[in-house]
Amino acid sequence: MKTPSLPPTTHNPVKYTGPSAAEVLAQRQQFLNPGIFLYYEAPIMLVEGKMQYVWDEQGKRYLDGLGGIVTISVGHCHPQVVAVANQQNETLQHSTTLYLHPNVGAYAEKLASKLPGELKVCYFVNSGSEANDLALLLARAHTGNYDVIALRNGYHGGNASGMAVTGQSTWKYNVPHSFGVHHALAPYPYRGPYGYDDAAAGRKYADDVKSLIDYATSGKVAAFIAESIQGVGGFVEFPQGYLQHTYEHIRAAGGVCIADEVQTGFGRTGTHFWGFEAQGVMPDIVTLAKGIGNGCPLAAVVTTAKIAQSLLGKVHFNTFGGNPVVTAMGRAVLEVIEREGLQTNSLKLGAYLKAGLKRLQAKHSIVGDVRGQGLLLGVEMVKDRTTKEPAPAECAAVLESARELGLLLGKGGLWGQTIRLAPPMCITPADADFIIEVFGAVFEKL
């Protein structure tokens, strides 16, 4: 088998002359908090990015198959996004929502135009964790109820309320912030009790939400929160009907439904602009981050005018939320997605990649499951297809070998057993071929 080679690029990276990776690592170990972790046995240092590619300090190029954890939506340093950021940085970097500035309103109008139904009122914050915190506050204020239902294997952020709704039995935290939060069964057809072959799986998983409402709460809930495809949990897609049945149970108990679109939004899933649309549901509150800003600290909560009324009279103030620079960038991101047809590209190349990965699954028993939509694809690795014993060491080995060949990948799942592929939405057919060739080569090597 010939060694896969990256498609050519016309971009010439600037020669890096800064501190070495070893020096940067030593500085990080001395001065940064011990909770951060690194991928790869020999940590990688990235110093430049252009569209779907990144370069390390030695000038080696990689295809960024993880997109900065699903954050680079339209491409690293996309020229239009950079141009509006530069122009705004030179004009006025910061004002405050106490004064008028045209960018924030123009962006809110554009963002609202992309959301369906009554989802037209925007709040701007700086991160996905903050967005989910605000969404929970809105839900509790609006309903007057306290209990929240979230999912095991979910991830919603690293602040107190984000950790509380994150499936604590699965993710790293076992935090005391989760009072009033109940975790329902993850609708995870590959591992859960109701599999891909069960046509009623969506309803059955939703029944678990209903039983939590009945037996773990007073019968009244404030909210249900879920990602539309679980991201950190390993790109777990829910069976059809799951959100529809769950939303019915939640609304019958007086609650509102929150869709966390931090990883699934902005056309990445290909068939729809928002992940929840694939399940045919209409959330009451949507949270957005990551790809919304293509790498800048922009996040949002979008809800209905009625729900937003619940916080009227209670000041919403966020120093950097909706500042002129990030809102200019957010608007440019939406324009680029439209102009460059990136949702269609995600659909087309996502289907192509998934088919390629499925072919490899047929050849390699270590691949237990291939799933996901558009450019959000998961490859779950198992030591044994019958027992489904997770294969985290093999998953880590795939990451190492792919890196050597010039492809950066992510991993997820409870045991780190699922490879996550979520490149910038601007990848080309030649990039997709390269990705499939790399997977083929690394599975062969395993």
Ligand SMILES: Cc1ncc(COP(=O)(O)O)c(C=O)c1O
């Ligand atoms: C689905 C989801 N929600 C929320 C968050 C939290 O976002 P942030 O890290 O910007 O606070 C993340 C981060 O990975 C995420 O994947």
